[in-house]
Amino acid sequence: MTIDLLLPDDHAGREAAAAVLLASFDNPQRYDRARIAAQLVSAEAPFYRHFFVARRGDEIVGAGGIKAADWAIDTHILYMSAVAEHVRGQGIARGLIAARIAWVMENFPNGRLLVSTARTGRFNRLGFRVVGKYEADGRRLMMLEFKRT
Template sequence: MVPEPARWPERETSITDTFTITTLDSLDEAAREAAAVILEAAFNDPERYGRARILSQLQPAGLPFYRRFFIALRAGEVVGVGGVKAADWASDSHILYLSAVAEHSRGQGVARALISARIAWVMETFGSGRLLVSTARSRRFARLGFRLMGKREAGGRRLMLLEF
């Protein structure tokens, strides 16, 4: 049985001194296109992360196999994007995925803010479960309470888990 979310806000906003984190509005084609450009540039793998796949992933999906994206905006420009989705293979499991920051905005806390916003949204919405991420930045996620899973690296990335 799929748990009913505790809260399912349409838009959630977090403001810092220089940028705003909000959910990607499915009707905002310009923001969706800008997010796709950032993801394409960051992943630079047309076979695996081509434009059509990225654009389809940027569309929200409802329960039980939800998918939601958050964007970072600075002066109306999309400077970062990050997704979270239900793991369709495990109950009460969620995945942080397709995260990237525009090159000119890196090192300014955008990635940290996007990660924090997604973690907070999952915890507030579902109450309990587990959150997974595949990352090359294991220290960043360890500081947030994630722990390493297994001993193997795949392409310089490690699987990490946060139980909540």
């Protein structure tokens, strides 16, 4: 398995990533094909947006986004992460998370990463902490602050 940045000219990769995301987010009002397709198009700084994809051979089996928050400086958001059902439980989600965290830390000297997740233990182990007291739909907001030394 490999995890790489989804390249802007990889149209087939974008379609395959969209299919994984659509299958995982069974909520057409919030995650329709048009919204997912628009999010999969990279954007450059300052309000960058990129997706990483996990490939097993030629098949895309996972995808996860990272983007700059447009409302706070030095703030990055992990979002729209999904793994195809037939390969779940094999560490692909962890790999996608690690790749995105590494990319942010390599490209920015400091800041914070935010994620909304139901899997707080997974993110606690990576140094994230819960922000606030409340959860929404079983999800908590978590943050990781970082500074390159």
